[in-house]
Amino acid sequence: MSKKFNRTPLVNDLVVKFANVNGTGSASANNMFAKALFRMGLSVSPKNIFPSNIQGLPTWYEVRVNDKGYLGRRDGIDIMVSVNPQSMAKDIQEVVPGGYFVYDNTKPLDPRLMRDDIEFIGLPLTQICLDEYKDARQRQLFKNIIYVGALAALINIEFDVLTGLVADQFKGKEKLIAPNVHALELGFQYAKNNFNCPLHLTLERRESNGDKILIDGNAACGLGAVYGGATMAGWYPITPSTSVVEAFEKYCNRMRIDPGTGKKNFAIVQAEDELAAIGMVIGASWNGARAFTATSGPGVSLMSEFLGLAYFAEIPAVLIDVQRAGPSTGMPTRTQQSDVLACAYASHGDTKHVLVIPSTPKECFDMTAQSFDLAEQLQTPIIMLTDLDLGMNDNMSEPFEWDDERQYQRGKVLDADALENMTERFGRYLDVDGDGIPFRTYPGTHPTKGSFFTRGTSRDEYAVYTEDGSAYVDNMERLLKKFETAKQYVPAPEIINAEHGSSVGILHYGTSMHATLEAADLLADEGLAVDTCRIRAFPFAKEIEEFIEQHDTVFMVEQNRDAQMRSLLVNECEIDPKRLNKILGYDGMPLTAQFIVNKVKQKTAVTSNVKPLRRKTAGN
């Protein structure tokens, strides 16, 4: 190793970033890299940073590795693996001083790009492939495998783990195993022969991953829909939600084919647009099936009118919103949490919708399955707010679980016998139990009893059209009561208190969890213990209001410009806005713990440690 770098060896703490061209097959090699680290028992959090494009533009894959269980991003690239000349100048700049720039040196590097505070590691990837392979596509694909092999030597990835992954990947296509292992070896040997391996950044096996799994949130949602009993999906393709329904279809084709007839026990319709997608879901749910759709922000905008109908006419529906960045088309391949208000209050008139917010694939699975229960129990749309980071990136997660005794909660539905034995008049919108939830009937239940006309126009408790103001008000008040009832059904918040408690509390939700919990550790290391509260649903549980009351300084961490969850808290819980300090990261990249630490320190320093130079009036 070069003498000019004064480095101390560091085990299991690094960020590797791959700079690729999209459409060149780099994804499977990069996934193999991340999965190998996962199988070595390390915490990995791979992030795809990709363009809204199919072929030819720069795409990156960033993997943070540690052995403390942290899954958030960390700033600073320790090793950049560059196979894309287009982005090379910028990629070189991203490497931290003392870090490494691994590149294809078949062509010499432009000397103007050189930095003397990082180390350049040249691998003749193109040349090796030219020598080894005749076919152009093979030359392109194996280039990716070769750099993974080289990394194995450079940072000590267990080679057996890599070959095991190759064997898994090509199960059923065994003749592809040997060439891939050979490509790994080519890279491994080149690095071994030409560099002083390993570098100062190395990996060591740990046993901390237990029975954890590695999967993207969208696939977990699709699987949750299978287990939750969904039989109908109406959808329209939109990044980053597309793979939810694709996963549902894949799992259904494996697990939902009727053994007797070979027919499908599910129906998936690719709609003409998002309006039709949610319309299909509402039609199917009205008719007694469990149905769902998946979309992203622009789709939510289009679905809003229908969501108002489902709210007002009280029809179950499940909508998975995989949030992306920005208004309009925004940054469609970047992550954000900026649909909170659009979903909570979707549609005109007075509307409120139940939101559930997962943070991990396990929660994507659980909450998707649970959403079908909630939708039918509450007879209203349930919107799951996930995001691109959780949905499209592989996330480490607790394994999925299912209780085989579990019965679907189908809610208050009168069957033919109940209708036959009913002596009083059936009132579709009658609050029989005092919880705001009326009874419904499915079409086709009874020849002469229980039918009603579902409509978005105002009606009385017997579903008869009326423009009587008091009947309208009574109905809207009942809907509020139902929303209150929802609090006891939705996922509870997750509160983690510091050992001796703290006067500082941090609220967070969804994918902000990873950076927030790591930030809490970092702050504790610096002597500032904090309590955290993860919001998992709207309407807000009482515990969330209490958490805010119990802390002198409260932060709300979220990934949008306008502090949308904070607005929802202020509005729904009548909290003084000054009580909620904003921590907002919305550049489209997942948050880092350091970002949160800095914001918390700024505020707590002002309020507790530092005496202001001059007294300010309210608002300070």
Added chain:
Amino acid sequence: MTYIRPEFRHPELPTNDLGYTKQNYEGSISTLCAGCGHDSISGAIVQAIFEMSIPPHNIAKMSGIGCSSKTPTYFLGNSHGFNSVHGRMPSVATGANMANRDLIYVGVSGDGDSASIGMGQFAHAVRRNLNMMYIVMNNGCYGLTKGQDSATADVGSKSKKGIPNPFEAIDLAAVALQLGATFVARSFSGDKKQLVPLIKAAIAHRGFAFIDVLSPCVTFNNNPGSTKGYEYVRDHLAATNTVDFVPMREEITACYPNQTSEEVTLHDGSVVHLCKMDDKLNVHSRQSALNMMQEYKDDGRILTGLLYMDPDSQELHENIDSAKKPLRGLTESDLCPGSKVLDNINESLR
């Protein structure tokens, strides 16, 4: 005027094969304008379904928004109905149909609902060959908002306001034919004799059965100069055929002398018996239907009757190979793969 229907019914009202009287198929009293064509269509739907002896709860009524879409309140009171969002009935009907393929879906829409705001959804329901009857109550104007021209108003046609419509009309029957509809008919609300058997055939048809029914708006579009008024339509109607719907295993009634007849057998064994007025139309050829419609239009006449049908059509469920039994009837044992399968999935993700 009272909107409460008297409970009294004649004790010897005729019953259908199931023992139901026509009363069992009626709805609330209509609140549409007196003389509205839509009420006649509602009456034709009641008569057709009563005569077909379909249990009322086996029908689901679907509609969008507008005068036409209000009508499901006025027929089939023992059937569930869904008055959805403007122009979006096709998607709601699609979802409903996916959930339970055993029900019969009766969709009613208007020219605003289907030819403007809902044109996209209409087109896609047609091309998917969703198994439903889709009636457009076509009056060429927006009734509920007081008479604006709709997209089916003919060029030069004048509504009550007296201003000739400058825009080309959308002919939904022609559009449906081009989009691959498997049953296309046109009729007139004032011609129950033609409309009732058409509705029966449309219900028996497997796939998307479209009936464009000219249905004059007596309040806003029944004036001289309108091509959708009663007088104009009556004067310019030309029936291509009369239709007789014959349920399975029943005798076929005879045609009038000098007419050729054709029988089309449907998938369930029932028969549509056509008495042809015009031998030029081949009801199994889209091209023939489109040509004939254009020919009559050029001649200032409106061609009605059964224009096209494909008795062998494959509906959406068949095309996606979904289960024969209603999906909404499946339970945990059919739907949930269970914990063992999940354990295997977990293992594959490590």
